[in-house]
Amino acid sequence: MSELHIRDGGLDDPQVIDLLRLHAQGMLANSPAESCHFLDLSGLRTPDISFWSAWDGETLAGIGALKDLGGDAGEIKSMRTAPGRLRGGTGAAILSHILGAARAKGMKRLSLETGSGEAFEPAIALYRKFGFTDCGAFGDYPADDPFSRFMTRVL
Template sequence: MTPATALAIREGELDDPAVIALLRVHAEGMLAASPPGSCHFLDLSGLKQPEVRFFSAWIGDRLAGIGALKRLDAGHGELKSMRVAEAFLGQGVGRAMLEHLIATARAMGMTQLSLETGSTAPFAPALAMYAAHGFEPCGAFGDYRDGDPFSRFLTRAI
């Protein structure tokens, strides 16, 4: 990304065909890296629930990434559906989306953010990014259960 190709993060856009296609890529990627019972991504209807805020990141008219924030309770939120489009990997889109979601959670009065992600090799870049932003390992939260070797749980105060 250069200053001339500024990233614009917008709320919504769940009906945009590019967003739907990237959500499909996200689901396929999760299912390719972990068994179905260990995949916890939200489908389109799950992302439209009132407790979820969905964001899309754009460079010009090209979709660069997606991310969502789910309210678990008054002070606790969960990061969901973080994905960067293949053409924009390594360009800071994931970091920008993560920082946007953290700022949004703070503005909503949350004091803690947690997430569940995979444990296999394809998830290493995401795990490194989350660690660089202060997320630390934790136990299962919400409706998740400990003991799944394909899941990693992380949390941080915000």
């Protein structure tokens, strides 16, 4: 794998749109629709969202976003590694970039919601490696959804 280049944006790129579609399909394949909280293109274009795409040359390697929750808190959204790039460092590179961006924005806490099934274990392991720990529901997420898992870390 050559060096990844993380770019601001990319939501108009066909490769990004395809990966977001794959992300949505993956979430819906592993959790009921009412337990899926991914953002579509319009949700990622709002002013409170910063979105990045990671590239290996002209090939998309992964995506990730940061939602400003107000105050000094942020939320990781839409983390996805492209097929064929899994467990190759793409997720770690994007997560590192998001952590740096959150710090630069003055955020003191970063949280996330992910799924709770076996399909989500690699992502959970990555978040743990970066210091995230389990926490309760935050924001507007339902506290009693068995398909959601919440994690957080202080920056």
